[in-house]
Amino acid sequence: MTSDIDIARAATLRPIKDIAADLGLGFADIEPQGHRIAKLSASALHALADRPHGKLVLVTAINPTPAGEGKTTTTIGLGDALNRIGRKAVIALREPSLGPVFGRKGGATGGGLSQVVPMERINLHFTGDFHAITSAHNLLSALIDNSLHYRLPTATGLPLDGRHVTWRRVLDMNDRALRQIATGMGPGNAPARETGFDITVASEVMAILCLADDLADLQARLARIRIGRDEAGTPVTAGDIDAAGAMTALLVDAMLPNLVQSIGGSPALIHGGPFANIAHGCNSVVATRAALALGDFTVTEAGFGADLGAEKFCNIKCRSAGLAPSVAVVVATVRALKYHGGAALADLGREDAGMLTAGLGNLTRHVENMARFGIPVVVALNAFATDSAAEQAAVIAHCRDVLGIEAHLCTHWANGAAGAEDLARSVATLADAGSADFRFLYPDAMPLADKLRTVAREIYRASDIALTAAATRQLTAFEAQGFGALPVCMAKTPYSFTADETVRGATSGHLLPIREVRLSAGAGFVVALCGDINTMPGLPKVPAAQRIGVDAAGNITGLD
Template sequence: MSDIEIARAASKLPIHEIGTKLGIGYENLVPYGHDKAKISASFLASLRDRPDGRLILVTAINPTPAGEGKTTTTVGLVDGLNRIGRRALVCVREPSLGPCFGIKGGAAGGGHAQVVPMEDINLHFTGDFHAITSAHNLLAAMIDNHIYWGNDEDIDTRRVTWRRVVDMNDRALRQMVGALGGARNGFPRETGFDITVASEVMAILCLASDPADLETRLGGIVVGYRRDKSPVFARDIKADGAMAVLLKDAMQPNLVQTLENNPALVHGGPFANIAHGCNSVVATKAALKLADYVVTEAGFGADLGAEKFFNIKCRKAGLKPAAAVVVATVRALKMNGGIAKSDLAQENVAAVVRGAVNLGRHVENIRKFGVPVIVAINHFTSDTPQEVAAVQAFAKELGVEAILCRHWAEGGAGIEELAQKVAALADSGIADFQPLYPDDMPLLEKIEAVAKGIYRASMVTVDRTAAEQLAQFEAMGYGALPVCIAKTQYSFSTDPAALGAPENHKVHVREVRLSAGAGFVVAVTGDIMTMPGLPRVPAAESIRLRQDGMIEGLF
């Protein structure tokens, strides 16, 4: 059965019964149909004085076309924890329409380890992304409107940095000229679109602690610069209040369930290669008050997702992770060992051993943050006992356990061993979390700390303009912010073809962006685009509505 068929066959509980499992009364749920709801802001505020549960991060090796199953493992682990009698809750991101209709597909898990309703979560869900898109573009419209009606803030139209967004992969919108067609349409200027998940508004929603903090952060967005080069903020053009109003409902976490009727919070969705790649702080903090174990994920491989989860989200939100899980597959390790996708079904223990260096690098990196780690081998039917044994032997040499997991095929029953091990690891109290670099380190040195310490680069080079901007950001008072490096997800280096564990490569920063409202500085490397494009054969070509009203083609 396909993922969508499995999800469609699920025996779902009414959403108020899922809320009851967490002690959330019907009056504190805002239902969106019968199987999904938002948790009210008043209930979230009432949780403040409760003790926190233990936070568990699920991350992965660098993604390959062979698949790793990070979200599937995240969901399966929560089902497994609940099966062994632990009160566990899953926190994951909302999928973007761009990859859903592009090449990656949805992001609700897979097989018998999914959150449901799968179709709704992967499509419009509760409208959060549309609200973020609207708030972002309202600010863009108000900037151009302010300039049109006299430009009281003396905005330099050559230095407007706020672009527009749409939640779709559309390369034709990357770079364009707006306001053409005559004087009544405004002042023409070069601009462009990013994908919604790359919006600073998305990052702000996911890092804000409450509605008041949300509005403050929105007001702190730098939209451009005056002719005297001083920054112009969203609050200067009085856009922050209206933006916060558009995001009022989007700020509330979404409650759904797993296939085994365990509660799940699905909220927020910044990309991990061009943003910080974690679900919302509001959802994570609420989950920690509602469950004894909270399992969350960070996007792509640990070099991007886990690094940003630790250095940005945990730093900003005061979170202390108790344990981490690195997901790997035999197939993906063989690809890292130089085997073509067409040959992955054939046993090749030597290739597994060669590719396992990628896994080893991620394990080493997570330990740098003081977080204990365990490896989850996401099982495929083509895996042989000898290949699995090779991964486990490699992990043992690193001093970690590697547990074979069959949650895709068996649900929570197939991941009980990992659940037992993870619970014990989280309960051990040995975690001593620390970010990789201190707040007071200069911005360029922070970039170097990540590039050298996590990517194993030998040096960092920076375009002259980017270096000048970093100095300007520090002069403006933003030097204490963490850095968010935009890099390919496929490699530790900036070359997506360099698999395994490359060392002594160079990281070149071609552009930097200030996300003052979100609270980080973005450093763009390689050919990373903040507006992806569709592949030659997009997934959208196979998605359609059947005569019986059911959707087919989602995956």
């Protein structure tokens, strides 16, 4: 089988100015980053602000498995297919993180004939947005430590208390050794203190960039970042140590969405990349709004399954940006459903009606969850060569007869746009019908603990949440400080409806443990850490990095 990187490398790409022209953008509206990549200019974004918006299509999935579901591949294939049937579509994706690229997952630009390209550049450094975010985040860390070193007064009138600094550093790499570290060691470097690293995609700066309306909003949000307390216990922000301006200066170019193309020639805006298990999991508001202004349809995705990325897309991103999806596509595969039914990974290529039937509960749960937001749903059954026709038919029949929705067998990996044409027609029909009645899962006024409980019960089907005493105190303090109206952002394993990644299927009645909550005042949400989730992942025993290299001709290999 030809690898994804070889397929991408063999594709004939058009000049990026021609892709821009398809969207009605002139050369002055883009800032080329070579021949195949560009950023939209600030003036172009300003001109798009008053245009009417097209329809928003959200692509999500069942709980991810080692078998793979192809959510990004389906997002790209659906965008290509909508263009194929004459419905002007723009694809809107997140940027890949180097953590999973070199860790467990590998590349994140789709697969087969449904990829965004140039895939090597997109998967690796791309246009440097993540490096800018990392630098802005760590600039704040450096300013904090400098303030501690000199005991500089903050805007509160008192110096920071080094024992109560909550801001950590970030790196866009999986590195468990950095989760807990000591800084300020050695002569002249005081004060020594314990801190740690998160991965860049968990950074509040990343979340802020992805939720900000423009540069002014970006700077205002950066200034609101809570970094710790002063020596009297008063909360201190990034604005209180005059950090927001310099941080914004590092992010001016990073705020501009990146324009590329799919192998099929569709325009794609790729911008931002917070993880959905430890952050809110959506591409930037700026890119989504630009895509909505440029096309009749915007096809976007939210990270991991509908229990994480899609829930946060609805409750956080749509709430913040005033967006409302017209249709949701839930992606599934026969292989993944059998895995959720209890099949061993080695047996997923074997026909097994019993395991498939047992696994259908996971798909059912995600479809039901999207319906709770008032969004019409269609299922994309991503075909694999090991599927039997009977298994594929069983999934489609379940969707039709039990769930009352359409499901389509999709072959866009192998056939490009033609392989998702039926899905595209179904999505367009649902969107045109205007039957969406979008709503949030909980109101702003609901207490924070009840918001967490609502997500746990309604989305994960837990019996309740189990808050530690520390988490309860934190929630009480956040509400007393005026942050009770914020939405909540669950940080938990994406592989299960529970906090235990080994529990597959569609379990219910469990208790969801929440050990800690963190205030992201600039981003505008409260993060709840469930179970043993980490905000700095570690590498697997055999990381993807070990198969990536460069051949004698200078071509990158193994990036699939």
